[in-house]
Amino acid sequence: MQYIDEYRDKEKVVSLINRIKFISKKPIRIMEVCGGHTMAIQRFGIPSLLPDHIDLVSGPGCPVCVTSRAYIDQAIAYSRLPYVIITTYGDLIRVPGSSSTLDKEKATGADIRIVYSILDALTVAKQNRKKKIIFLGIGFETTSPGTAAGILKAQMAGLFNFFVYSAHKIMPPPMKALIDQGVKIDGYIGPGHVSTITGSKIFNFIPEKYGLGVVISGFEPLDILQTIYMLVLQYENNTQKVEIQYSRVVKPEGNIKAQEMLDEVFEMRDDWWRGLGTLPESGMAIRAKFEAFNAEKMIEVEVENTREDKGCICGSVLKGINKPSDCKLFGKVCTPSDPVGACMVSNEGACAAYYRYKRTDS
Amino acid sequence: MCLSIPAKIESIDGETAVCSVGGTTYTASIQMLDINDLAPGDYVLLHTGFALQKISKEEAEATLELFDEFETFNEKLDQEEIKSGQRIV
Numbered sequence: 100m101q102y103i104d105e106y107r108d109k110e111k112v113v114s115l116i117n118r119i120k121f122i123s124k125k126p127i128r129i130m131e132v133c134g135g136h137t138m139a140i141q142r143f144g145i146p147s148l149l150p151d152h153i154d155l156v157s158g159p160g161c162p163v164c165v166t167s168r169a170y171i172d173q174a175i176a177y178s179r180l181p182y183v184i185i186t187t188y189g190d191l192i193r194v195p196g197s198s199s200t201l202d203k204e205k206a207t208g209a210d211i212r213i214v215y216s217i218l219d220a221l222t223v224a225k226q227n228r229k230k231k232i233i234f235l236g237i238g239f240e241t242t243s244p245g246t247a248a249g250i251l252k253a254q255m256a257g258l259f260n261f262f263v264y265s266a267h268k269i270m271p272p273p274m275k276a277l278i279d280q281g282v283k284i285d286g287y288i289g290p291g292h293v294s295t296i297t298g299s300k301i302f303n304f305i306p307e308k309y310g311l312g313v314v315i316s317g318f319e320p321l322d323i324l325q326t327i328y329m330l331v332l333q334y335e336n337n338t339q340k341v342e343i344q345y346s347r348v349v350k351p352e353g354n355i356k357a358q359e360m361l362d363e364v365f366e367m368r369d370d371w372w373r374g375l376g377t378l379p380e381s382g383m384a385i386r387a388k389f390e391a392f393n394a395e396k397m398i399e400v401e402v403e404n405t406r407e408d409k410g411c412i413c414g415s416v417l418k419g420i421n422k423p424s425d426c427k428l429f430g431k432v433c434t435p436s437d438p439v440g441a442c443m444v445s446n447e448g449a450c451a452a453y454y455r456y457k458r459t460d461s
Numbered sequence: 462m463c464l465s466i467p468a469k470i471e472s473i474d475g476e477t478a479v480c481s482v483g484g485t486t487y488t489a490s491i492q493m494l495d496i497n498d499l500a501p502g503d504y505v506l507l508h509t510g511f512a513l514q515k516i517s518k519e520e521a522e523a524t525l526e527l528f529d530e531f532e533t534f535n536e537k538l539d540q541e542e543i544k545s546g547q548r549i550v
């Protein structure tokens with residue numbers, strides 16, 4: 100078993116779709132809140148396989164997309180300091196700031212290095228003791244435990260030239276905010292990799308308080324179709340609850356060791372989300388105990404005034420109110436090679452996924 | 462970035478494991494998992510250099526069995542369609 104091909108069997112896809120068509124009577128609008136799902140759904144062309152009355156919309160699940168422009172501007176300002184090396188995941192590098200990108204800064208001489216893991220950033224810190232190494236920590240509960248591990252390792256190794264600039268966020272607050280702000284959805288495809296860490300319980304408030312179903316899904320076509328089947332079944336029978344389709348990886352309690360690491364290093368703070376605004380207790384700040392590794396506290400920098408782009412409707416795309424193809428700039432002014440907004444940069448961004456798989460109609 | 466991939470553990474050395482995906486090998490930290498519960502041949506979910514969870518073979522098989530049930534259901538539908546001469550779905 101490789102855990103990939105088994106979940107792409109064509110005949111099984113057809114059976115599942117028939118089963119969905121068989122049970123689905125009422126129109127239903129299902130939102131995915133994980134960029135990985137957005138990408139997989141577009142890649143495998145899932146919307147075109149479903150009956151018209153099952154509508155799939157993307158939500159705020161691409162970390163790069165929800166990150167504020169002010170964060171990018173500050174990262175750019177850091178990169179201009181002569182004694183700083185920026186280490187970052189590749190996704191962030193082309194995200195437009197107010198007047199530049201990390202990519203452009205790199206081209207003009209800033210020391211910016213793309214890393215696959217925070218562990219590689221620690222190696223950079225070890226090899227460059229006279230420089231200050233700043234790691235750009237973005238991502239949800241899937242990614243933040245790695246950052247916590249990195250900070251703990253830096254402390255153990257006495258790497259006091261290593262800093263994290265955290266924009267880590269957690270997933271439940273935007274899922275709550277979307278419903279509170281009146282976005283019409285009938286069920287959530289739950290984020291599989293976030294839930295690997297958090298477990299499924301953190302979503303219980305969604306059926307309990309709002310009566311919507313959440314099915315935590317894997318990322319292969321059969322996973323996603325089975326999840327849609329489970330959501331439709333819940334909706335038709337009025338039995339909305341939290342279920343785990345991705346049970347080969349997600350446990351109800353999640354990964355306790357990772358949760359403990361997160362709790363040791365981070366505390367919750369209010370944070371700003373593109374499209375949704377400031378949401379209470381939705382971001383992760385580095386605890387005072389680890390202040391020595393907190394770029395925001397330790398490295399002073401002057402940042403230009405942030406200016407947002409006119410015309411980009413990325414915010415309402417992230418809320419599922421608009422599809423990327425509703426944007427006037429989509430595919431014309433704004434393309435993956437010359438992105439205007441963050442949703443066109445990251446592979447997981449809805450605009451980039453729609454563009455890549457040429458789905459302007461769905 | 463949120464991309465996480467199933468990878469096979471080839472060997473374990475303390476808190477790190479050499480894992481393979483297709484033909485490529487990666488060194489990954491397994492510090493977030495119960496190391497005593499891991500052995501070469503196991504699959505883990507890999508994300509930004511860390512193994513986030515061991516993939517459960519039993520659960521994976523259970524899910525695949527469910528898909529077979531869907532297939533059986535589908536065949537039943539087909540037969541009914543042939544019998545009744547009517548399109549059901």
Ligand code: SF4
Nearest residue numbers: 411413426433440450
């Ligand atoms: S297509 Fe580009 S400009 Fe339009 S919403 Fe998407 S990212 Fe923004």
